[in-house]
Amino acid sequence: MPGTEVLGRAVRKGRAAGPRLPLNRLRGGLSPVARVVAGVVLTGAAAAGLVVVLTPVAAAHHPVVHLGWLDGLALALVLVLLTCASELVAVRLHRQDADEELTLLDPMILVNVLLLPPREALSASIAGIALAYLIRSRAMVKALFNLGTYAAGSALMILLVRIGVGDEVDFHLRLVAALVLGTAGFVAVNVTAMSLLLAAMGAGRPSQLVREDLRSAAFTLMATVALTGTGVSVAAHTPALLPFVVLPAAAITYAYRVTAGEAEERQRSARVLAFSQVLASTPGRDVAVTAFLRLAREGFFADEVLAVLDGDGVLALGAADGDHPRALEATDVHRRLAARAAGGAAVLVDGLPAGWAGALVAPLEAGGGRLGAVVIGRYDRTKFGPRDQSVLTPLASALAVALRNAEHLTQLVEETSKLRAVVDQSSDGILVLDGSGVVQLWSPALERLSGHGEAEALGATLGELLDTRDAEGNPVDAFELGRQSLSPRTPRVAVDLELVREDGERRSVRCLHAAIFDAGGLVRDVVNVHDLTRQRQVEKLKSDFVATVSHELRTPVTPIKGYAEMLRRKGDSLPPEKRAKALDVIADRAAHLARLVEDLLLSSKISSETEPARSVVIQTADFGQLTTRATEDFTPSAARLRLRLPEQPVTVACDPTRTVQVLTNLISNALKYSPDDSLVDVEVSSADGRGRVTVVDRGRGLPADQLDRIFEKFHRVEDPMVMSTGGTGLGLYIARHLARAMSGDLEVTSTLGKGSTFTFHLPLAAPTLES
Numbered sequence: 010m011p012g013t014e015v016l017g018r019a020v021r022k023g024r025a026a027g028p029r030l031p032l033n034r035l036r037g038g039l040s041p042v043a044r045v046v047a048g049v050v051l052t053g054a055a056a057a058g059l060v061v062v063l064t065p066v067a068a069a070h071h072p073v074v075h076l077g078w079l080d081g082l083a084l085a086l087v088l089v090l091l092t093c094a095s096e097l098v099a100v101r102l103h104r105q106d107a108d109e110e111l112t113l114l115d116p117m118i119l120v121n122v123l124l125l126p127p128r129e130a131l132s133a134s135i136a137g138i139a140l141a142y143l144i145r146s147r148a149m150v151k152a153l154f155n156l157g158t159y160a161a162g163s164a165l166m167i168l169l170v171r172i173g174v175g176d177e178v179d180f181h182l183r184l185v186a187a188l189v190l191g192t193a194g195f196v197a198v199n200v201t202a203m204s205l206l207l208a209a210m211g212a213g214r215p216s217q218l219v220r221e222d223l224r225s226a227a228f229t230l231m232a233t234v235a236l237t238g239t240g241v242s243v244a245a246h247t248p249a250l251l252p253f254v255v256l257p258a259a260a261i262t263y264a265y266r267v268t269a270g271e272a273e274e275r276q277r278s279a280r281v282l283a284f285s286q287v288l289a290s291t292p293g294r295d296v297a298v299t300a301f302l303r304l305a306r307e308g309f310f311a312d313e314v315l316a317v318l319d320g321d322g323v324l325a326l327g328a329a330d331g332d333h334p335r336a337l338e339a340t341d342v343h344r345r346l347a348a349r350a351a352g353g354a355a356v357l358v359d360g361l362p363a364g365w366a367g368a369l370v371a372p373l374e375a376g377g378g379r380l381g382a383v384v385i386g387r388y389d390r391t392k393f394g395p396r397d398q399s400v401l402t403p404l405a406s407a408l409a410v411a412l413r414n415a416e417h418l419t420q421l422v423e424e425t426s427k428l429r430a431v432v433d434q435s436s437d438g439i440l441v442l443d444g445s446g447v448v449q450l451w452s453p454a455l456e457r458l459s460g461h462g463e464a465e466a467l468g469a470t471l472g473e474l475l476d477t478r479d480a481e482g483n484p485v486d487a488f489e490l491g492r493q494s495l496s497p498r499t500p501r502v503a504v505d506l507e508l509v510r511e512d513g514e515r516r517s518v519r520c521l522h523a524a525i526f527d528a529g530g531l532v533r534d535v536v537n538v539h540d541l542t543r544q545r546q547v548e549k550l551k552s553d554f555v556a557t558v559s560h561e562l563r564t565p566v567t568p569i570k571g572y573a574e575m576l577r578r579k580g581d582s583l584p585p586e587k588r589a590k591a592l593d594v595i596a597d598r599a600a601h602l603a604r605l606v607e608d609l610l611l612s613s614k615i616s617s618e619t620e621p622a623r624s625v626v627i628q629t630a631d632f633g634q635l636t637t638r639a640t641e642d643f644t645p646s647a648a649r650l651r652l653r654l655p656e657q658p659v660t661v662a663c664d665p666t667r668t669v670q671v672l673t674n675l676i677s678n679a680l681k682y683s684p685d686d687s688l689v690d691v692e693v694s695s696a697d698g699r700g701r702v703t704v705v706d707r708g709r710g711l712p713a714d715q716l717d718r719i720f721e722k723f724h725r726v727e728d729p730m731v732m733s734t735g736g737t738g739l740g741l742y743i744a745r746h747l748a749r750a751m752s753g754d755l756e757v758t759s760t761l762g763k764g765s766t767f768t769f770h771l772p773l774a775a776p777t778l779e780s
């Protein structure tokens with residue numbers, strides 16, 4: 010009786026008869042495949058001819074076994090019909106493998122051979138099979154190949170059985186042996202024809218293919234002989250028991266199908282599990298859909314699976330697509346199919362894409378919204394069952410939820426990246442601390458402000474990261490300080506601090522804390538750090554300016570007031586030389602005042618000017634002469650000044666008045682910021698197309714970090730509150746500006762405590778004809 014392995018013969022046959030025979034190849038001229046088919050058909054015809062010719066020789070006009078109750082034409086007709094039925098009713102064992110079908114054709118052919126005389130047996134077999142092909146409208150080439158194979162096989166079987174049996178009738182050992190022999194011949198022809206065909210299609214070498222088939226062929230042989238022998242014997246002797254021969258076969262088939270079905274369900278469960286693992290990893294849209302399509306294609310034994318996403322095209326995975334779905338434009342067919350999906354999964358048999366025989370559709374619905382539908386299609390008529398429906402419904406929901414989540418995730422990522430851009434672009438530093446002061450977010454502006462990068466900051470506490478001081482200069486923990494003033498009632502506070510960077514630079518910052526509390530206390534502190542340094546500098550500058558200017562203005566005013574008072578009270582009685590001196594002092598201080606006011610005006614003009622050159626009028630002049638003129642203003646200190654001039658004039662392009670002003674400022678500073686008994690060297694020279702004046706003093710010098718700052722407006726190295734020297738901090742600012750306006754420059758080198766060298770250079774004038 011055929012079992013699970015059993016009728017592997019049928020399996021082989023199925024390969025030829027099944028959908029995988031490449032018809033297109035068969036059509037294309039005399040390909041190797043076409044040659045095999047032609048060979049098989051010819052062999053079949055020849056074998057059939059041989060039977061017809063040899064029958065009289067074998068003198069076998071009678072059947073091997075006589076059925077007492079049916080014979081003649083009626084028997085032949087019944088057998089033709091049974092043969093046809095055995096070919097038509099193929100029981101598909103697996104959904105997975107369309108080839109694995111159970112048919113009773115082989116045993117039926119043997120039945121024909123036993124119950125009919127040779128020619129009739131052959132005719133009945135061929136007629137039955139041909140009738141089945143007509144009913145099924147099989148492709149011509151396939152039908153020819155199969156008919157050829159069966160004709161050849163059956164002919165060989167008839168000859169072998171007849172030779173084996175001789176004159177014996179009924180079931181003796183010899184008959185059984187003859188049956189085995191005949192069936193072996195039949196199976197051998199089948200296996201050979203099939204292997205030749207497969208080899209022609211490129212599946213391997215024929216001998217190897219035959220070997221692969223041997224085991225199942227042996228089982229087929231035994232099963233066919235056993236089933237036929239028993240069946241025919243029972244039919245001849247006790248026809249009433251005939252149904253009991255079929256029953257075990259049916260039972261085994263049923264058991265096999267149940268087992269195979271369970272195995273399929275187990276496989277499907279494993280795939281569902283893999284799919285749910287993919288979903289658990291919160292995948293993106295494409296990953297989730299791809300995982301679903303793969304699961305659905307394998308788990309539902311589908312030929313094509315579609316995910317029709319509303320407004321977003323179709324992703325399709327077919328049998329030939331491998332692991333990656335194709336993206337398709339949604340067609341009307343797709344849209345109509347998707348529209349028919351409502352509620353749970355439903356089976357559809359009409360309105361399907363071309364080539365589909367059946368489909369299973371399910372809507373993709375999540376969170377009250379609809380995202381589209383999934384469609385699972387089969388080309389053959391194996392139907393989707395309620396079990397398929399009940400499996401698909403929750404899977405489609407799971408996919409819909411995953412898609413919805415993926416959508417949310419995408420939105421979230423977009424929103425986050427917008428927020429991140431705000432944080433990154435903000436000129437204020439932004440940081441987020443957790444409840445214990447550990448940094449969770451650190452913006453790029455903070456890196457510029459504090460000198461600590463994001464990588465260093467994340468995970469550290471604010472206290473260990475930043476050196477911050479309060480107004481008195483005492484170290485404080487910026488987070489603790491904020492936390493002390495934060496409470497659910499006052500979740501926002503501002504704290505001003507001084508930040509000491511690792512490079513020693515100090516920054517004034519205002520920390521604006523915005524805290525989030527829950528029942529357990531502070532959960533998060535979002536801090537906006539605003540850099541107040543510049544603002545503070547400006548504020549200091551303003552107050553310094555007022556202090557400086559008022560001091561500077563008052564200094565000359567005091568002697569003017571004193572001498573004017575003196576002249577008013579006893580002007581007439583004063584000796585003329587004393588009066589002249591008083592008037593000199595008044596004139597001198599008034600001139601000083603005028604200069605101060607002039608400086609203030611000029612500096613404010615410079616800051617509002619867009620065109621620096623406007624404050625100068627360029628002419629040519631001898632740098633040496635201008636320097637001499639500048640030193641003449643310092644007659645009282647003449648003994649301290651050493652002027653060195655070159656032999657040749659140094660003709661520069663400059664504004665002579667402004668040049669003298671710059672030089673006066675440099676010489677005055679050199680005298681002012683060095684001891685009264687020290688010398689100041691002033692030297693004029695020229696090199697590299699430039700005229701140069703260096704003013705060298707042996708005074709207090711300048712700290713390195715002040716070298717650039719002394720050229721800033723109002724900047725003085727001295728503290729304005731304890732000034733030992735007078736000055737507005739405008740001189741060098743104006744001087745450098747004028748030097749640059751004349752295409753020259755002003756530079757300084759200095760050693761603290763030893764003295765400074767200021768170098769003022771100007772471009773040499775283009776030589777004229779006279780010079």
Ligand code: ADP
Pocket residue numbers: 674678679682706708709710711719724725726727735736737738739740741742765
């Ligand atoms: P003022 O002399 O009126 O203060 P300046 O702009 O001329 O303003 O100079 C700015 C500052 O630069 C001075 O306050 C002084 O501290 C410093 N300075 C200028 N020249 C010298 C120098 N030769 N030696 C040391 N310090 C100097």
